[in-house]
Amino acid sequence: MLKVTNAQIVYDNVIEAVRDVSFEVRDSQIVALLGSNGAGKSTVLKAISGVLYPEDGEVQSGAIEFDGHSLLGSAADKIVRSGIVQVPEGRQLFDELTVEENLLMGGYTQPVSVVKQNLEKVYDLFSRVAERRSNIAGYLSGGEQQMVAVGRALMSDPKLLMLDEPSLGLAPQIIEEIFQTIVNLRKERDVSILLVEQNARLALEVSDYAYIMENGRVVMDDEPAKLLENEDVKEFYLGFSDGGTRKNMRDVKHYKRRKRWLS
Amino acid sequence: MEYFLALTTSGIAVGVLYGMLGMAYAVIYKSTGVVNFAQGEVMMLTAYTAYAIASLWDVGFWTLLISVTIIAIFVGLFIEFVFIRPMLGQEVFSIVMVTIGLAVAIRAIVVMIWDADPIPFPSGLPGDTVSVLGVGMYKSQVYSIIVFLALVFIMWVFLRFSRIGIAMRATANLQTTALLMGINVKRVFAIAWGLSAMISAVAGIFIASVQDLMPDMWFNGLKAFPAVIVGGLDSVFGAALGGIIIGLVENYAEGYIGFNLKEIAGFIVILIVLMIRPYGLFGKEEIERV
Ligand SMILES: Nc1ncnc2c1ncn2[C@@H]1O[C@H](COP(=O)(O)OP(=O)(O)OP(=O)(O)O)[C@@H](O)[C@H]1O
Ligand SMILES: [Mg+2]
Numbered sequence: 218m219l220k221v222t223n224a225q226i227v228y229d230n231v232i233e234a235v236r237d238v239s240f241e242v243r244d245s246q247i248v249a250l251l252g253s254n255g256a257g258k259s260t261v262l263k264a265i266s267g268v269l270y271p272e273d274g275e276v277q278s279g280a281i282e283f284d285g286h287s288l289l290g291s292a293a294d295k296i297v298r299s300g301i302v303q304v305p306e307g308r309q310l311f312d313e314l315t316v317e318e319n320l321l322m323g324g325y326t327q328p329v330s331v332v333k334q335n336l337e338k339v340y341d342l343f344s345r346v347a348e349r350r351s352n353i354a355g356y357l358s359g360g361e362q363q364m365v366a367v368g369r370a371l372m373s374d375p376k377l378l379m380l381d382e383p384s385l386g387l388a389p390q391i392i393e394e395i396f397q398t399i400v401n402l403r404k405e406r407d408v409s410i411l412l413v414e415q416n417a418r419l420a421l422e423v424s425d426y427a428y429i430m431e432n433g434r435v436v437m438d439d440e441p442a443k444l445l446e447n448e449d450v451k452e453f454y455l456g457f458s459d460g461g462t463r464k465n466m467r468d469v470k471h472y473k474r475r476k477r478w479l480s
Numbered sequence: 481m482e483y484f485l486a487l488t489t490s491g492i493a494v495g496v497l498y499g500m501l502g503m504a505y506a507v508i509y510k511s512t513g514v515v516n517f518a519q520g521e522v523m524m525l526t527a528y529t530a531y532a533i534a535s536l537w538d539v540g541f542w543t544l545l546i547s548v549t550i551i552a553i554f555v556g557l558f559i560e561f562v563f564i565r566p567m568l569g570q571e572v573f574s575i576v577m578v579t580i581g582l583a584v585a586i587r588a589i590v591v592m593i594w595d596a597d598p599i600p601f602p603s604g605l606p607g608d609t610v611s612v613l614g615v616g617m618y619k620s621q622v623y624s625i626i627v628f629l630a631l632v633f634i635m636w637v638f639l640r641f642s643r644i645g646i647a648m649r650a651t652a653n654l655q656t657t658a659l660l661m662g663i664n665v666k667r668v669f670a671i672a673w674g675l676s677a678m679i680s681a682v683a684g685i686f687i688a689s690v691q692d693l694m695p696d697m698w699f700n701g702l703k704a705f706p707a708v709i710v711g712g713l714d715s716v717f718g719a720a721l722g723g724i725i726i727g728l729v730e731n732y733a734e735g736y737i738g739f740n741l742k743e744i745a746g747f748i749v750i751l752i753v754l755m756i757r758p759y760g761l762f763g764k765e766e767i768e769r770v
Contacts, residue, residue, distance in 0.1 A: 292664070314653060318646050319650075322647065325661050326661075
């Protein structure tokens, strides 16, 4: 259903964030897109959602197709209407709005009657979100925020749900819950999922197929079982041989994020 | 005491007009990040348009008010579409420069069409007075306060409960996320301009009925600016309240101190407020970093 072919993406006309990326998500598949900091994963998702332009980013060459139609040059709202929705990195809730208002905005492209039904569905799915419905979203815990972010995306009745590092900064128990929800969604609602993660082990557990990105390129792709066997993957992404490296990369990431928040 | 009450009622009557203009500024700033320096001119243009309608057809005040506000929405949408939309993606500074250019252009157009002489404005408002709290007030002043309260209430309901209103707040909160939700952000911007022009039109009709139509009535836009700064540029209701504060301060300054202090009182209030809360009384702290 989603097909990215030889995408090259550039910021500010000079910074080549994605050099050459091709991958595919088929109907009702869970596909993982793995890679460490700065590999270009989020950039790819932004390109698919059509929200590169506020950051002066542009797809310079290659193709992005959804159900046979090119998404390049489509407005972001059209892309959502066509059935693709993204849960962005760091959740990006409207932190000044209430939880319910966040969910309502997730259903912005849907008719009012559908919004009402979907709201109930989200509340059924996450009872903790239902309890917090009239709270200001910015005051929720990280786990609750991630549930709101996923629920908000589901409000648009997506065919393809893209999640950008849903495990980021969450306790293992909450991560478990979120991933369980993702797996169930595919099973029960037939939603295809593109899962971007740094947490490779977790992502490989739930996915049907996985791509690994490095420096703006897909360097490996295979079924999760095969990747789990691969020596390089073991060393660099699962941290078998050197646990310390992974930990360091995490630290770098948090530092980078904090800097972005302040600027 | 009676003197104080008189200063207070007339201060509020002026303040609600500043408050309306303040809301008009804030609606645009909140969703687009642009300070529209043509706000006073948009108000003037709609007031002259109201005059054109009133002199063609003999309509009563309420008909005039409603028809002009509807026309004003289209004026706002037109300005956004022709002058602002092509600038999207440019730096905010450049867009602000465009609004300054627009301000000059509107002043010229008004003089071209209607000449520079003052024109009495046939607002259809009653000219007699009523007694409020033992103080005499013009009925037109009472009307302006009622309309102001109605406007604040309508805006509150709109921003709180309507889908578009919530989308406006969402866009102001996080623009990229708004895009990801499928909100047509360009349309949200256009609606902000339309709403802002609508609110200024209401202010324009009342200002014209008090001061006559004059090609320098845009100056009220500048005088209302302290209201937005006091209330916080990104707070629609803060700006409304800020207007009343400025109106009162101006009147007290004039009544108790004199020396034409009225003209600068608002700006003195700004200085004091900004020293204590750099983002205005009701604004969010981020503003200061922009
Ligand atoms: N707005 C931007 N302007 C310029 N360069 C950018 C911008 N956003 C990202 N980049 C650069 O593009 C590259 C890819 O960034 P991207 O955010 O896509 O990586 P990522 O794989 O999502 O990393 P992470 O795991 O840290 O989220 C990085 O080198 C980054 O510095
Ligand atoms: Mg990322």
